[in-house]
Amino acid sequence: MRRTVKIKLSLNQNQQKLLQETIKQFKQACQRVVDYGWNRNGLKTYQKNKLHKATYSEIREKTDLPANLVIRARDRASETIKACVKKIKNGEKASKPTFKSDSIVYDKRTLTVWLEEERCSIATTNGRIKADFVLPNEYNDYYDKYLNNGWKITQSTIEKHSYEDDEPFYLHLGLEKEIQKNQSVNPTIMGIDLGIENLAVTSTGRFYSGTELFSRRERYEEVRGKLQAKGTRSAHLTIKQMSGRENRFACDTLHRISKKIVEEAISKDVDVIAMEELEKIRQKISNNKKFQTWAFKKLQEYIEYKANERGIEVKFVDPKYTSQRCSRCGTTLKQNRINQHFECKDCGYRVDSDYNAAKNIGFKTILDGQMSQSRMGNGQLALKSGVLKPNGNYYSYPN
Template identity: 35%
Template sequence: MGVRRTAVVKLAVSDEHRGALHRTAEQYLYCANRTSDYCWSDISYTECKTNKREVRDALYSELREETDLQAQLVQAAIRRAVEAVKGVVERWKKRQRVSQPTFTAETMDYDTRSATFYRDKVSLATVEGRVEPSFVLPADSPTPYERYVLSEDYEFRESTLRYDAATDEFYLNISTRRIDGDGAEVPADTGHPDQTVLGIDLGVNSLAVSSTGRFWEGNDYDHWCREFEKRRGKMQQRGTQAAHNALLRLGKREEAWRKQYIHTVANELVAEAVEHDCDVIVFEDLTDIRERLPQAKWHHVWAFRRLFEYVAYKAPDHGVSVEQVEPNHTSQRCSRTDCGFTHDDNRHGEHFCCQKCGYEVNADYNAAKNIGLRYARKRTHRLRSSPKSGSGDAEVNLRINGGTLNGKSHQPIAGD
C-alpha cells in the first residue's frame, strides 16, 4: 500500500536534553554507518548484503556492546542502513550510478518501545535515559496523543526524530496507519467515506502545481537562490576572517528567507485545498526524488521536502489530511480517465501530448492530476471492498480545474 499519513510536530527540548539527543544521534549514526560498511560491496550488487535478519544477527550484539543505545534503537539503525543498501542495489540493477549509503543527518527511528506518547509530551529513549520533550502546537489543535493514540482506529508504526540544524530544533515525524477490524492496514481517512482530493506535482519548471490548475512558479525562488550563490562565491574568494563571518551571516539570512518563502507557498497550498473543499492533499513520495529529477538542484530538493513537511504540519488544523503515493510514471501517463496511455514520448519538457488520444496540456498539471487520481482510485477501490464503509457507492473524487473527476475507473495505473 503506497499511502500513509505523516504528521510533523515540533518538540520543546531543554538544553540538558538536547545534549542527550545529540549524543544518541551520534551513536545511532555510528551503527547505521557500520551496518552500511558491513553490507556494502564495491565489486557487485550480488555481493551486497540485504537480508535484514542475517545482518542483524551478525551485528546486533557487537553494536550493543560498542554503544549505550537501547536495543530497539540499535535494531532501527541496522534496519535503516539495510533498507538504504537495498534501495541502492535496486538502482544498481537498473544500471544507475550508485555509491555506498552514508548517514550524516541526525534522524532516528523510534517505535512504540523506544517512544511513549502522552497527552502533551513524548518520552524518548536516549543514551542517557529517557527524555520527555513536550509538543509545540497551536493552542486549539489536538495533540498527537489525542488524535492518534486515544483513537482505536489508528496505530503508531514509527516516528522519526529529526534534528534541523538550520533552526536548531527537533521535530517528530509521526507515521500512522488506520487499522480495520481484522487488523489489516488501510490508509487513514477523515472518517467519512466520500472524499475530495487535491493532487500536487512538485518540479523544476514550476515549484508546485495543483490538480485545480494553480501554479506556484517559483521563479523568484530560483532567482534569489542564484543571487545568494553569487554573493557567497565572491565572499569565499576573499578568504579573510571578516569575509568568513559575513558568509555565515549571509547563510543565516538566506536560510530564513528560503523558509519564509516555502511557508508562504505551503499556506497558499492549504488554502487552495480549503477553498475547493478538499479533504486530502496528495503528494508524490519524495524518497527517490534526486533520481527522478536529475535536473533538480539541491535547493529544489530542499524546497520539496520542506514544502511537504510544512503542509503536513499545517493542513490538519484545517481538517485536511496529507498523503503520499508512489510516483511511478505520473509524468508519462495521460491523465484523461478514458485514456491513461503511458509512454516516455508523451512528455517533452513542459509540454504533454498524449501519443494515443492527442490530449495536450501542461506537463506538470497533467502530473498533478495523475497524483490525485492515483490516490482517489486506490481509496475508492478500498472503500468499495471494505464491508465497514457500508455504502457500495463510496467515492473519492479528484478536484480538477473547473470540476471533479471520480476515482471509479479501475484502469490499472502503470506501476501499480
C-alpha cells in the first residue's frame, strides 16, 4: 500500500532560490529527454536505456544537476511519453508533453528524511540543503497515522505552490507499507458508478451528490474569467489565491465522500469495491472536462487508499454498456436509459440509471473474471438489503 503525505518545508530565501533553480534545471532535463524520445525517426521512444544513452551525457554537461536527479528526470520523461503512446493507441489525441509545473522527483539517494527530528536533506544543483518540517504542534490524525506507524519512505516529490508567497515549497513524501487483505472464498462486492449529478452511487443504494462540487467550480470559472479580463496585477494575485481555495475545497469534499463510501462498504461487510476504469468513461464527461476528469481520478484514489487500509480490495472494470444494460435481466439497449431514468424495454425494470449502472459494475467484477482465479465466480453483490449471488450467466433480482 502506498500513500503520499504533504509536508510544508521551512526554507530561507537563499534555499528557496537554490531549490527553484534545481527545479528549473530538472524541468529542462525532462524536456530534453522528451524532445529526443518524441521525435526519434518519427517514432515515440520511451525505453529508458535508449533515452539514457542518448541524453544523459548532454544533460550532465549542460546542467548542474547531480547524476541521480538526471536519472529521475529521464524516468519522469519516459513515463510521460509512455502515457501519451497509450492514449494514441486508444484513439485519443496526445501532443508532445511540455514540463511547466514546478515539481521535482526525489529518491532515497537525493532525499534524506529524519522523521523523528522532523527535517530532511535535499540534493540541489549546488550541494545539499536542510529543511525543517512545518507541522502542527500536536499531530492530527493525518500526520500521526503515517509518520509514526511503521511506514517506509519511497520516491517523493517537492513542489512549489505558486499561489502562496510565504514558504511555498512542499514535500510530497512517498510512503509504503505491507497490509493483510481480506481473503474470503465468497467475497462480497460493492459496485460504484461515477457521474456529474450524482458524483458516486453504490450498489448498496447510497447516493453522493456532485452538485455542490461542480456548481462551485462553475462559479470559480465565472469569477476567474472576469478577473482575467481585467488583466491587472491585483486580479492575477486574486486568481492565484482562488486556485488555492478551490483546490482545498475540492480535495476536502472528495475526501469526505470517499470516507463515507468506505464506511458504507465496511457496514455491509464488503471485501471488494468495484469501480470504472477512468480512461473509459469519457462519455460521462461534458464541459469542464479537465476538472471532472481530475475529480473522478482523485475520488478513486481516495477510495482506494482508504479501502486498502481496511483490508478491502479495489478492482477496476470496463464500464462499457453498464449504463444501457438492465441489472435485472441483462438486456442491453440504448433506449433503456434516458438521463437519470432507466426503464428496461424487455422486462420493464424501472430504477435510477446511476444505481442500475453501479450494480452492473459490481456484476462485471465477478462475471468478467475480475476476481482472482481461486475466487472467480464465487462472488456476491452487496445491495440495499442483503447480497445477491449469480443466477446463470446474469442476475435476476426485482429491486
